[in-house]
Amino acid sequence: MRRAALLLVVLALAGCGGGDKKSAGKLLIAVDAPFSRSQYIGQTIARGVELAASEVNVGGVPTPDGNYTIEVKRYDNALSPRKALSNIRRAISDGAVAIVDDGTGVDAGWQAANDAHVPIGITYDGGGGLVDLETRPNVYRIAPTNRGIAFRLAEYTIPKGLKLALIHDDTTYGQQGGASLDEAFSRNPESVATKLTVPSGDSDLSPQVLRARRAGATALLVWGQASTIAKVVIAARSAGWDVPIYATPSAEDPVLRQQLADRPQWLDGLTFATGRMTAELGPDFFYAFESKFENAYGAQNVGVRTRGGDAVIAPPDYAMYSYDFVNVLTQALKQFGVEDLVKGLEQVTARGANGDERGFNQHNHEGVVDDDVFFARFHDMTYAPVADDPLSSTLPTIKQTR
Amino acid sequence: MTRTGRLLGFCVAACAFAPAASAAGGTPILLPSVRTTLTPGPPLTAANVSGEVLYPPGMMSDQKVLVGIDAAGKPVSLHVVQRLELPKLGDYSFTVPGPISDVEAAPGSDSQPGLRRDAILWSGFSAGKKTLAARATLRPGAAASRLPLRVSIARGGDTLVVRGENVTTARAPVLVGPLSLTEAAKALRQTHRYLALGAAAPDIYATVRATPLSRSERIVAPLDVQGQVGDERFHYVLGDGRPLRFERRVAHARKDAKVRLVVTPAPPERLLQTQPRNAERALSLVARARLTVARELQFHNFLANPNPTGRSTAAYVYETAKRSAAPKAVTPSHDSDSSWSTFLAVGLGIVGAGTLVVLWANS
Numbered sequence: 211m212r213r214a215a216l217l218l219v220v221l222a223l224a225g226c227g228g229g230d231k232k233s234a235g236k237l238l239i240a241v242d243a244p245f246s247r248s249q250y251i252g253q254t255i256a257r258g259v260e261l262a263a264s265e266v267n268v269g270g271v272p273t274p275d276g277n278y279t280i281e282v283k284r285y286d287n288a289l290s291p292r293k294a295l296s297n298i299r300r301a302i303s304d305g306a307v308a309i310v311d312d313g314t315g316v317d318a319g320w321q322a323a324n325d326a327h328v329p330i331g332i333t334y335d336g337g338g339g340l341v342d343l344e345t346r347p348n349v350y351r352i353a354p355t356n357r358g359i360a361f362r363l364a365e366y367t368i369p370k371g372l373k374l375a376l377i378h379d380d381t382t383y384g385q386q387g388g389a390s391l392d393e394a395f396s397r398n399p400e401s402v403a404t405k406l407t408v409p410s411g412d413s414d415l416s417p418q419v420l421r422a423r424r425a426g427a428t429a430l431l432v433w434g435q436a437s438t439i440a441k442v443v444i445a446a447r448s449a450g451w452d453v454p455i456y457a458t459p460s461a462e463d464p465v466l467r468q469q470l471a472d473r474p475q476w477l478d479g480l481t482f483a484t485g486r487m488t489a490e491l492g493p494d495f496f497y498a499f500e501s502k503f504e505n506a507y508g509a510q511n512v513g514v515r516t517r518g519g520d521a522v523i524a525p526p527d528y529a530m531y532s533y534d535f536v537n538v539l540t541q542a543l544k545q546f547g548v549e550d551l552v553k554g555l556e557q558v559t560a561r562g563a564n565g566d567e568r569g570f571n572q573h574n575h576e577g578v579v580d581d582d583v584f585f586a587r588f589h590d591m592t593y594a595p596v597a598d599d600p601l602s603s604t605l606p607t608i609k610q611t612r
Numbered sequence: 613m614t615r616t617g618r619l620l621g622f623c624v625a626a627c628a629f630a631p632a633a634s635a636a637g638g639t640p641i642l643l644p645s646v647r648t649t650l651t652p653g654p655p656l657t658a659a660n661v662s663g664e665v666l667y668p669p670g671m672m673s674d675q676k677v678l679v680g681i682d683a684a685g686k687p688v689s690l691h692v693v694q695r696l697e698l699p700k701l702g703d704y705s706f707t708v709p710g711p712i713s714d715v716e717a718a719p720g721s722d723s724q725p726g727l728r729r730d731a732i733l734w735s736g737f738s739a740g741k742k743t744l745a746a747r748a749t750l751r752p753g754a755a756a757s758r759l760p761l762r763v764s765i766a767r768g769g770d771t772l773v774v775r776g777e778n779v780t781t782a783r784a785p786v787l788v789g790p791l792s793l794t795e796a797a798k799a800l801r802q803t804h805r806y807l808a809l810g811a812a813a814p815d816i817y818a819t820v821r822a823t824p825l826s827r828s829e830r831i832v833a834p835l836d837v838q839g840q841v842g843d844e845r846f847h848y849v850l851g852d853g854r855p856l857r858f859e860r861r862v863a864h865a866r867k868d869a870k871v872r873l874v875v876t877p878a879p880p881e882r883l884l885q886t887q888p889r890n891a892e893r894a895l896s897l898v899a900r901a902r903l904t905v906a907r908e909l910q911f912h913n914f915l916a917n918p919n920p921t922g923r924s925t926a927a928y929v930y931e932t933a934k935r936s937a938a939p940k941a942v943t944p945s946h947d948s949d950s951s952w953s954t955f956l957a958v959g960l961g962i963v964g965a966g967t968l969v970v971l972w973a974n975s
Contacts (some may be wrong), residue, residue, distance in 0.1 A: 287623075406643065466647060488704060490703040493927070524962075556728070556729075557728060557729055559662075559663050559664070565703050566703075566705070567663055567664040567735070569663070569733075570726075571726035571727050571728045571733045572727040572728065572729070573715065573724070573725070573726050573727040574724070574726045574727075574733075579735050579737075581723070581736035581737035582736070582737065595677075597624045600701060600739035600740055601737050601739060604702075606703065
C-alpha cells in the first residue's frame with residue numbers, strides 16, 4: 211500500500227510539467243471571445259483565425275523545431291473577465307502557443323499567459339492600457355486603438371466648429387472610450403458642450419439626449435455598444451432634433467441597423483470612425499480576402515435591405531485583424547519557433563489582408579497605427595468614406611449589398 | 613563584381629549602345645552618376661531588415677549626427693536625429709536600417725517611430741504634410757567606422773592639440789580617355805548647376821571619340837569643419853585640392869575645455885570650377901568631379917533616406933562627452949527566474965527521489 215502511494219506521488223510529480231505546446235505536430239491557437247453574448251464579434255474573430263489557419267495548414271509551418279500544422283480551439287468568455295481568465299488558464303493547460311482575444315480577458319489573464327510565455331493578440335477592443343509594452347510584454351493588438359479613434363474624431367470634428375455632447379455608455383467599452391475622448395478633447399474644451407454617461411441597459415435615452423440639447427450641443431458623439439448608439443439616434447430623431455451624430459466602430463455592428471430597420475432615414479448621415487479596410491494599393495486585396503471569407507463561411511448578413519431591396523452585408527473587416535494576427539504569428543513561428551514567440555513577434559511582418567504590412571516592433575505592440583482610422587457615413591443602410599477628410603477621401607467604397 | 617565595377621560596366625555599355633553612336637565625331641557616353649555609392653561608406657545598413665517600402669513622392673531627409681568623443685577624440689557615443697519631411701498625401705511604410713539600439717520621437721515629430729532589431733520603423737498616413745523625426749541611439753562600435761572625420765586630441769602642458777583627418781576616401785573606377793575641352797567644360801558646368809538638386813540631378817552624357825578605359829582612383833568627399841575649443845573658433849576645408857588633415861594647437865586651454873567640431877560634407881567647388889586644359893585628361897577630370905559629388909551626397913545619408921532621389925542633408929557634430937559606463941549584461945528577469953526555479957525544481961526532485969528510494973528500500 212505504501213509503495214503504491216509513493217508510486218502515485220512519483221507519477222503525479224511527473225505529470226506536473228504542464229501542456230506540451232507542440233503535441234503530435236500540431237500547434238494550438240486559442241480563441242477567447244464572447245461567442246454566447248456577442249455572437250457577431252465572437253464569430254468574426256474566430257472565423258478570421260480559422261481562415262488563416264486553414265491557409266497556413268496547406269503547407270504547414272516550418273519552424274526551427276520542425277514542421278507543424280495549426281489547430282484552432284474556441285473558448286467562450288461571455289464578456290466576463292473571470293470566465294476569460296479561466297479560459298486562458300485552460301488554453302495554456304491545453305498547450306496553446308498563442309491566444310487570440312477580443313480584449314475581455316486581457317486585464318485578468320495576461321499575467322497567466324506571460325508566465326507561460328504565451329502571447330495574446332487582441333483583435334477587437336481598442337482600450338488604452340490593454341496593451342503595455344513595459345508591463346505586459348506578451349500582449350499585442352491588431353485593431354484600431356481607442357486613442358487613435360478619439361484623436362481622429364477630435365481632429366475631424368473640432369475644425370467644423372461644433373459644440374459636441376460626448377456621450378458614452380457604462381460598459382467597459384464605453385467607459386474606456388469616454389476616457390480616450392476626454393484626453394483627445396482636453397486641449398479644446400470649447401468644443402465640448404457636455405459629457406454624459408448613459409446606462410447601456412435603459413430602453414429610452416430621451417432624458418439624456420434632452421440634457422445634451424439644453425447644454426447647447428450642436429452635435430452628438432456617442433461611444434458605446436451598437437444598441438446605445440441606436441437608442442441615442444432614436445431619442446434625438448423622435449424628438450425632431452436633426453443633430454449630426456458621430457460614433458465609433460461599434461456602429462458597424464448589424465445591431466444598430468437592425469434596431470433602426472423601420473426608420474432607415476434616421477440612420478442616414480450618421481458618421482463613424484473605424485479602421486480602414488483598404489490600403490493605398492487599392493481595394494483588390496480586401497475584395498480577395500472578402501471572397502475567401504465568404505467562400506468559407508458565407509456573407510455576413512446584416513438583416514436589413516436597402517430602399518432598392520438589396521440585402522445588406524457586413525464587410526469582414528474585424529475578421530481581417532484576427533486573420534492578420536495569425537499570419538504575423540506564423541512568420542514569427544517560422545523564424546523564432548515556439549519558445550521565442552513572445553519576442554519573435556516584434557521582429558516580423560506579414561502582408562495583411564488589405565495589402566498593408568502588418569507587424570509589431572520593440573517599441574510598439576500595436577499593429578494598426580493611429581493614422582489608419584477613417585470616417586464613414588451611413589446612407590441607405592450602407593456606409594461610404596466621407597469626402598471631407600484627407601485620408602477618407604482617398605479610400606474606395608466597399609460594396610455592401612448582394 | 614562591386615557596385616562601382618557594375619557602374620563602370622554600365623557606362624561602357626552605354627558607350628556601345630548609345631542611340632547616336634554613329635553620329636559624326638563620336639559616341640555619347642553616360643558619365644558617372646551622382647547617385648553612385650562607393651564602399652566603404654554610409655548609409656548605414658543592417659542584416660535581415662526587410663519589409664514594405666512605401667512613401668509619398670518627394671520625401672526629404674535632414675539629419676544631425678551627434679558624436680560624443682572622449683578626451684582622446686575617440687567616439688564613445690553616437691546619436692542621430694533624423695527628420696523626414698513628407699510633403700505630399702499618401703501612405704508610408706518603411707524602415708531605416710543601422711546598428712540602432714534605441715529610438716524615440718524627436719521634438720516636432722507628427723508620429724512615433726517603432727524599433728525593430730537594427731531598424732527604425734515608420735508606418736502611417738500623411739494627410740498632405742508630415743514630419744517624422746526620430747532620435748536614434750547607435751552602437752558606436754559598429755557605426756563609428758562610417759564617420760567622415762577621425763579626431764584625435766592630445767595635451768602637451770597647457771596646450772590642447774586637436775587633429776582631424778578626412779577619412780571619406782574610397783576607391784572608384786574613373787573613366788579615362790580623350791574628351792574635347794568644350795564637352796568637358798560643359799559637363800562640369802552642368803554638374804555644378806545641378807548641385808542644388810542633390811541626388812535628383814539628371815544624368816549627363818558626353819561625346820567621346822574613343823571608347824574610354826577605366827582606372828581606379830581615390831575619391832574623397834570634401835569636408836567643411838567648423839571648430840571650437842573653449843572660446844577659440846576655427847574653420848577648415850579638408851579635401852577639394854586642400855590637405856585632408858588639420859592640426860589646431862590651442863594654447864592655455866583649460867583642463868575642462870570642450871571640443872566641438874561641426875563637420876558638413878561640401879561639394880567640390882574647386883574641382884567643378886577647374887578649367888580643363890588637356891583633352892587627354894579631361895574625361896577623367898569630369899568623372900572624378902562627378903564621383904566626388906556622389907561621395908559628398910553619400911555622406912549626407914548617414915542614416916538612409918528611403919527615397920533614393922530625395923533631398924538629403926547631414927551635419928556631424930563631434931563634442932567631448934564623458935565616457936558612458938559599460939552597460940550591464942541584461943538578462944530578461946523572467947528568464948533568470950525561470951532558470952533558477954528550474955534549478956531549484958531539479959534539485960528538489962533529485963533530493964525527493966533519493967528520499968523516496970531510501971524509504972522504499974527500508975519499508
